[in-house]
């Protein structure tokens with residue numbers, strides 16, 4: 001099979017209909033087999049607030065109680081996934097929407113409660129992504145579109161950070177064909193100064209990451225993204241780039257190296 005492109009689209013982009021439309025057009029134009037993973041954390045937080053449910057994030061991950069799990073399942077696996085699939089289909093991309101439960105696509109393990117009890121949050125185990133399902137869908141010319149809802153294989157849905165889903169899917173895809181992973185979000189790349197769009201860091205390695213963390217230059221939602229990116233390059237993914245969604249087809253952004 002030709003080189004596979006796995007793209008993650010972040011929640012701040014999804015929150016803007018105009019930015020999403022521009023991204024969908026660029027993604028549909030990408031040649032070769034491809035997959036999309038989407039977040040939607042911002043919309044979930046807003047809808048939860050409308051229902052009187054407070055949202056709490058720790059290290060870029062949502063504390064997910066029973067009520068919150070229902071909200072995120074409706075928002076990620078429902079509204080956002082189906083809107084994206086409809087828009088991609090309209091743009092000529094044969095998309096198929098999936099949660100981790102569909103076709104046993106992504107199996108995860110509930111996080112044990114430690115210093116923090118994350119509730120219904122799952123981490124993807126080694127071999128948790130169904131490679132044969134991916135191969136079947138890609139061979140059929142379909143573009144899988146994954147939400148951040150996974151399943152423990154025993155009937156319980158779990159909330160998983162979408163960046164972690166993206167890196168696990170990319171690692172699984174690399175067993176089918178060489179795979180590139182692109183994290184798209186609203187900023188120009190990983191920034192040295194989060195307020196300065198011109199301060200893009202061209203390259204991050206495990207050593208520079210540790211230094212940037214210690215300086216406090218990288219925080220919150222950027223942590224699971226770079227953790228996932230480093231895991232992906234260490235596990236056989238050919239290249240990982242973090243860049244602006246609208247620049248999907250252009251050069252630039254931050255390259256992650258092992």
Ligand SMILES: Nc1ncnc2c1ncn2[C@@H]1O[C@H](COP(=O)(O)OP(=O)(O)O)[C@@H](O)[C@H]1O
Pocket residue numbers: 009010011012039040041060163184185186187189190191192193194217218219220221222225
């Ligand atoms: N060094 C950094 N460069 C860019 N963004 C950063 C950095 N450190 C923290 N961030 C924050 O991380 C956010 C992206 O993470 P997150 O909100 O989880 O978005 P996504 O939905 O794209 O995963 C950015 O909007 C920014 O506020």
Ligand SMILES: CC(=O)N[C@@H](CCC(=O)OP(=O)(O)O)C(=O)O
Pocket residue numbers: 009010011012038039040041042044060061062072121122148159160161162163221
């Ligand atoms: C466990 C956990 O934190 N899950 C994430 C899943 C969505 C996500 O990752 O969305 P973004 O890409 O928009 O951040 C959450 O509920 O926020």
